[in-house]
Ligand SMILES: *[C@@H]1O[C@H](CO)[C@@H](O)[C@H](O)[C@H]1NC(C)=O
């Protein structure tokens with residue numbers, strides 16, 4: 001009789017575990033074949049392309065494929081994806097308005113690090129640095145070689161260029177080092193363009209062509225947020241992102257090391273399992289029940305391990321008993 005109860009108990013616990021485990025597996029993103037678009041092969045988890053099977057990738061990281069170009073819709077802008085690096089969680093995007101040519105084209109969209117909200121799937125980490133390029137129109141020519149003479153695509157027709165400021169220049173430098181205060185009085189500031197920090201422009205190649213190459217590197221954004229979601233939020237913990245090493249830290253100091261425990265996502269579920277285990281365990285072994293209760297009270301969530309041990313112990317016990 002006791003044996004039957006035990007078996008029912010074990011069966012129920014096993015069912016519970018299997019059930020929660022399968023829920024956990026189903027909720028996780030399934031391994032999918034990488035997608036490709038134009039030159040971009042291996043678009044893989046957490047990214048997905050519009051139209052991929054619904055279980056693939058993460059919907060927060062959906063990209064589109066238009067005319068063989070991979071597109072990232074970011075706030076009000078639509079950017080070309082140039083490169084995805086899964087090791088350092090970086091995605092490099094370029095504004096479609098920027099083009100190589102004999103005049104300097106400008107971005108279609110205005111995007112700065114301030115555009116990014118804290119919880120957005122993408123971040124523009126200050127730690128990664130960026131280059132700022134300021135365009136300006138001047139009434140007199142400037143001989144300082146920091147000022148790169150440019151031909152603005154707007155003014156090639158002579159239509160939009162104001163005749164009082166016919167000289168166009170660009171000043172480019174690190175986010176911090178660019179001193180707009182240096183501006184000669186005869187100039188007015190136009191657009192600012194941000195780009196990835198590239199090779200520093202040597203005085204020898206401060207040309208419009210080099211500047212275009214620099215701007216066409218685009219900007220580098222981080223998708224490290226996905227690690228926060230997958231490693232920390234799942235456990236109800238908060239997360240710190242370190243963009244200098246591109247890794248995350250969950251804030252729970254006694255986070256459990258047992259991977260199987262990660263599957264019980266909500267804390268109430270863990271609690272429920274522990275309570276059920278205590279109830280079932282108390283049916284046959286009050287000592288183990290007390291042990292579990294003690295552990296639960298201590299806040300240690302290694303109950304799965306105990307359960308496994310206990311299960312092994314019980315099944316051995318049962319088989320020896322059942323053999324006549
Ligand atoms: C894409 O992935 C496959 C297999 O994972 C690998 O052989 C191939 O080199 C990768 N291609 C690129 C461009 O990363």
Ligand SMILES: *[C@@H]1O[C@H](CO)[C@@H](O)[C@H](O)[C@H]1NC(C)=O
Pocket residue numbers: 038067068
């Ligand atoms: C995309 O690329 C494929 C092969 O690389 C080509 O057959 C197709 O015409 C291209 N489509 C567009 C819209 O450029």
Ligand SMILES: *[C@@H]1O[C@H](CO)[C@@H](O)[C@H](O)[C@H]1NC(C)=O
Pocket residue numbers: 074075076077109110111112115
């Ligand atoms: C970034 O923010 C500015 C100011 O709020 C806004 O004008 C601009 O459209 C935003 N950029 C994008 C790409 O949405």
Ligand SMILES: *[C@@H]1O[C@H](CO)[C@@H](O)[C@H](O)[C@H]1NC(C)=O
Pocket residue numbers: 085088090128220
């Ligand atoms: C990420 O790695 C790629 C390839 O090694 C590199 O080009 C890129 O600059 C790196 N980005 C960051 C932010 O470390």
Ligand SMILES: *[C@@H]1O[C@H](CO)[C@@H](O)[C@H](O)[C@H]1NC(C)=O
Pocket residue numbers: 104105106135152153154160190191
């Ligand atoms: C080109 O003209 C647009 C407005 O038509 C202006 O916003 C932009 O700053 C101009 N670009 C340059 C490089 O002067």
Ligand SMILES: *[C@@H]1O[C@H](CO)[C@@H](O)[C@H](O)[C@H]1NC(C)=O
Pocket residue numbers: 153154157159160
């Ligand atoms: C150049 O001028 C032509 C007509 O004179 C106009 O249709 C075109 O839009 C102009 N291009 C630019 C870039 O201003």
Ligand SMILES: *[C@@H]1O[C@H](CO)[C@@H](O)[C@H](O)[C@H]1NC(C)=O
Pocket residue numbers: 198199200201202205210211213214
């Ligand atoms: C500057 O010129 C050197 C060689 O002259 C080249 O290797 C480097 O890429 C250039 N830098 C930029 C930003 O174009």
